[in-house]
Amino acid sequence: MIVRATVFCCIVAVSTTAFAASKKSAAASGVSNATTSPQALAKTADSKYIKVRRGYSPPADVDRVLVVNRKGKPIKSRRAVFLRNYTVKPGDTLRTVAYRYSTSPLAVARANDIEWDPEGIDMAEGELVIVPVRYRPASGFARAVRLRTGPGVRARRKRTTWGRPYVIALLNDSFRAMHRLWPDRHPAIVGSLSRLGGGRLRPHRSHRAGRDIDIGYFTREPARKAWGVPRLDQIDYARLWFFIDRLERSGQMAAVYMSPNIQRRLHRYALTRAGADPKRLKTMFQYPCAKGARKTLIRHSRGHRDHMHIRFDSPEELAELAS
Numbered sequence: 355m356i357v358r359a360t361v362f363c364c365i366v367a368v369s370t371t372a373f374a375a376s377k378k379s380a381a382a383s384g385v386s387n388a389t390t391s392p393q394a395l396a397k398t399a400d401s402k403y404i405k406v407r408r409g410y411s412p413p414a415d416v417d418r419v420l421v422v423n424r425k426g427k428p429i430k431s432r433r434a435v436f437l438r439n440y441t442v443k444p445g446d447t448l449r450t451v452a453y454r455y456s457t458s459p460l461a462v463a464r465a466n467d468i469e470w471d472p473e474g475i476d477m478a479e480g481e482l483v484i485v486p487v488r489y490r491p492a493s494g495f496a497r498a499v500r501l502r503t504g505p506g507v508r509a510r511r512k513r514t515t516w517g518r519p520y521v522i523a524l525l526n527d528s529f530r531a532m533h534r535l536w537p538d539r540h541p542a543i544v545g546s547l548s549r550l551g552g553g554r555l556r557p558h559r560s561h562r563a564g565r566d567i568d569i570g571y572f573t574r575e576p577a578r579k580a581w582g583v584p585r586l587d588q589i590d591y592a593r594l595w596f597f598i599d600r601l602e603r604s605g606q607m608a609a610v611y612m613s614p615n616i617q618r619r620l621h622r623y624a625l626t627r628a629g630a631d632p633k634r635l636k637t638m639f640q641y642p643c644a645k646g647a648r649k650t651l652i653r654h655s656r657g658h659r660d661h662m663h664i665r666f667d668s669p670e671e672l673a674e675l676a677s
């Protein structure tokens with residue numbers, strides 16, 4: 355989307371690629387030197403991002419920014435990843451290995467030069483695979499994109515709807531597809547993603563790096579409270595399964611926190627009504643195992659009766675952290 359650049363003292367129009375090329379001159383001139391006119395900006399091929407200093411709020415119609423620190427350099431995630439060797443056990447698939455370490459199948463696939471296949475990838479017992487694992491939470495991200503709200507999606511606070519580009523692209527796509535199929539249903543309600551540029555977002559422990567989102571469970575009718583615990587029979591399992599199934603196939607989901615009761619109903623829906631592959635469901639759902647039995651994509655964690663928490667992970671992001 356082309357950004358209408360109301361040029362403030364702290365905002366300079368740049369494109370990401372142009373930014374890399376003119377890093378020196380940008381640093382020399384500083385963020386306050388706003389010379390690029392909106393007309394010139396519109397002419398640039400890749401004029402998708404504008405530069406904003408962390409802590410400032412961009413205009414409401416701006417949905418892509420490059421967040422910079424005081425020196426005008428893009429802020430960085432902390433280095434937070436290491437590569438672990440894992441020996442494949444009987445019954446493992448790429449999904450089970452990735453979800454066991456709370457990373458995404460696509461990240462594991464890329465680390466091992468395997469092409470990701472949403473239909474599943476079986477692994478030979480005893481095979482050695484590399485699993486990229488985080489040892490401390492990343493915090494901060496420079497390229498920030500705002501979640502698209504509108505028909506079908508509502509956000510509780512617009513200030514905390516910033517995420518990494520790949521996360522927002524996946525979410526926008528899934529929300530749009532869901533709205534196309536069920537245009538008359540009650541809109542999805544989004545809690546928080548991250549603040550502009552990331553960092554601590556109270557009261558959450560995560561939500562720091564633009565890859566976490568809280569979404570209220572979709573309901574078939576407007577719930578009594580927009581953000582409250584819905585009755586189990588009010589939940590729209592058809593939409594819930596559609597949304598999770600679509601995102602999971604992207605290979606870029608790392609974890610979904612969901613209350614056990616809802617998991618059980620969603621599992622039943624997927625198996626009996628949606629005709630999902632039981633083998634794939636086994637790698638995705640903790641249900642019917644006892645709590646804490648094994649780490650799967652969809653897992654129990656306290657405090658997820660009124661919303662689900664989805665975490666994403668992508669190879670590009672891991673590459674950025676490792677460099």
Ligand SMILES: [Zn+2]
Pocket residue numbers: 558561566567568663
């Ligand atoms: Zn959350």
